[in-house]
Amino acid sequence: MWLARRLPSLSRSRLQALIDEGNVLLDGARARPAARLRAGQTVRVHVPAPVPAEPQPEDIPIAVVHEDAHLVVVNKPAGLVVHPGAGTSRGTLVNALLRHVHDLSGVGGVLRPGIVHRLDRGTSGLLVVAKDDETHRSLVRQFAGRTVEKEYVALVLGAPARTSGEVDAPIGRDPVHRQKMSVRASRSREARTSWLVEERFDGAALLRLRIHTGRTHQIRVHLASIGHPVAGDAVYGGTRTPSSHRAAAREALQSLDRPALHSARLSFTHPASGERVRFEAPLPPDLVAVLERLRAAARA
Secondary structure (H helix, E strand, O other), X not given: OHHXXXXXXXXXXXXXXXXXXXXXXXXXXXXXXOOOOOOOOOEEEOOOOOOOOOOOOOOOOOEEEEEOOOEEEEEEOOOOOOOOEOOEOOOOHHHHHHHHOOOOOOOOOOOOOOEOOOOOOOOEEEEEEEOOHHHHHHHHHHHHOOOOEEEEEEEEEOOOOOOEEEEEOOEEEOOXXXXXXXXXXXXXXXXXXXXXXXXXXXXXXXXXXXXXXXXXXXXXXXXXXXXXXXXXXXXXXXXXXXXXOOHHHHHHHHOOOOOOEEEEEEEEEOOOOOOEEEEEOOOOHHHHHHHHHHHHHHHO
16 A cells, blocks of 8 residues: 555554545545546645544443452344444443443453454453453463454354364455455464354354454454355345245344344453353343244244
8 A cells, every 4th residue: 555655653554544434535526435536636644633543431331241249241242333333432341341440451441341352343242351450461361372262153154064163264454355364464463263063044044153363353254265155144135135935034134234144152261360250141132033933934
């Protein structure tokens, strides 16, 4: 990217945001991300002054699965962003935690108090939050050391021929669509996901997955790479027309307004007690409803 070479102090994501917000002009007109520069053209970049963005407590309901003096495990609903970031300053899980939990670790910084790991906005399920710095550091070490067990449930388009398998494919930034991740990236990091078919439907399947690494969008990217994108995932192909033979099954899959992905189980060593703890979260109502419609379509 030409701008990245000219403005090395700004990250690629920050430059992309400036373009999206209309703060980059090419010959006086709003620049397109893929625009090719020609000799003699003029580029103007406006970088807005930074705005202090210390999150404020908000009365947003959250489902607490477990809480003790050291940590909180929550069942995040789909649609809730985990922490403030570009374009999102309010209405996040952090804002809710600041209202409901009075002591959060500061290791993650002012915008991410207590946040050890994340779930995508459209993904529901379990997430652990640290209340103190020692707990935070311990959990980070466990995630880095891959001793945290994370199991997900996903409804995917198409039914895999095998009952189980593994995707071992490095993931990096997509070379064309920079907001996406890809297994075709020139610069990538190791990523491994194992999966098991729990139930088959007309044109879809319910999978249970375990991730052995924690890359951005890992499950969504890996499943799309083997031809079975997460149903409802508009970014990675999960909103394409289902191959279902029955109209009722197709309609059920097309009714999803978010990726059908849920963090169902989370297990780690408790930093204070040293005991192995395990938490589970049932599928949320929206996914249960789609599964019931798919089962009904199969019986019809």
